Amino acid sequence: xxxxxxxxxxxxxxxxxxxxxxxSWWANVLPHPExxxxxxxxxxxxxxxQNLTGRYKEVYAAYGIHPEVAxxxxxxxxxxLKKALAHPKAVALGEIGLDYHYEGATxxxxxxxxxxxxxxxxxxxxxxxxxxxEADDDALQVLSQAKIGKVKIHVHSFSANxxxxxxxxxxxxxxxxGFTGIVTFKNAQNVRDSASIVPLDRLLLETDAPYLAxxxxxxxPSHAGMIxxxxxxxxxxxxxxxxxxxLAARQNTKICYGI
Ligand SMILES: [Zn+2]
Numbered sequence: 001x002x003x004x005x006x007x008x009x010x011x012x013x014x015x016x017x018x019x020x021x022x023x024s025w026w027a028n029v030l031p032h033p034e035x036x037x038x039x040x041x042x043x044x045x046x047x048x049x050q051n052l053t054g055r056y057k058e059v060y061a062a063y064g065i066h067p068e069v070a071x072x073x074x075x076x077x078x079x080x081l082k083k084a085l086a087h088p089k090a091v092a093l094g095e096i097g098l099d100y101h102y103e104g105a106t107x108x109x110x111x112x113x114x115x116x117x118x119x120x121x122x123x124x125x126x127x128x129x130x131x132x133x134e135a136d137d138d139a140l141q142v143l144s145q146a147k148i149g150k151v152k153i154h155v156h157s158f159s160a161n162x163x164x165x166x167x168x169x170x171x172x173x174x175x176x177x178g179f180t181g182i183v184t185f186k187n188a189q190n191v192r193d194s195a196s197i198v199p200l201d202r203l204l205l206e207t208d209a210p211y212l213a214x215x216x217x218x219x220x221p222s223h224a225g226m227i228x229x230x231x232x233x234x235x236x237x238x239x240x241x242x243x244x245x246x247l248a249a250r251q252n253t254k255i256c257y258g259i
Pocket of ligand 1: 008010039095208
């Protein structure tokens with residue numbers, strides 16, 4: 001098995017859903033990931049991620065305010081976010097973006113908070129993790145108005161059509177597209193079509209644990225040990241071997257996250 005990294009997971013939520021503590025999961029999971037990126041989406045989750053990165057050399061973290069909790073964004077939160085991002089194992093800002101499926105905040109508020117955090121990531125020269133759901137046009141508007149330059153972007157858990165992937169890839173940023181278990185779902189042909197047009201050097205592997213477990217694990221809490229199943233489907237879609245797909249994703253992780 002080629003070495004692999006889960007570039008996006010929420011292991012605090014995994015522990016809640018599965019009833020399995022991180023320590024025991026990490027000790028037993030097979031195949032074993034080389035490393036993981038724990039994503040903290042709101043202030044309440046920051047401490048868990050900080051604790052985990054302190055205890056495990058293979059755990060890295062991303063910190064950001066998720067669009068569903070955009071209303072919580074204020075100067076005090078931004079200060080805490082900056083502080084968290086100053087840690088050497090804070091490898092990215094995110095997930096940030098727009099989610100018009102759950103509508104946890106108005107579109108206008110989400111766009112404001114997205115733009116503000118985007119600027120922060122650009123200023124700090126951090127890779128930025130995007131959560132974009134059912135908000136293609138507004139997302140492209142915010143991204144095109146920011147001075148994104150060559151910033152590294154990980155569009156996480158891509159679930160849209162190929163034309164949106166194409167538009168994201170044609171931004172001036174160094175954009176990577178992350179695929180989760182969704183790519184294995186029977187009804188997700190549009191996501192496989194999107195994967196087929198994403199160049200091999202722009203793909204990332206992620207679980208979004210504990211959500212979106214790939215076939216044949218649907219209904220179970222997902223975790224990094226399921227990454228090879230996602231990679232198998234992607235390899236088929238791309239017409240390459242599993243090893244070369246995993247190697248490409250591993251190299252892309254190095255380029256995007258520096259790990
Ligand atoms: Zn996530």
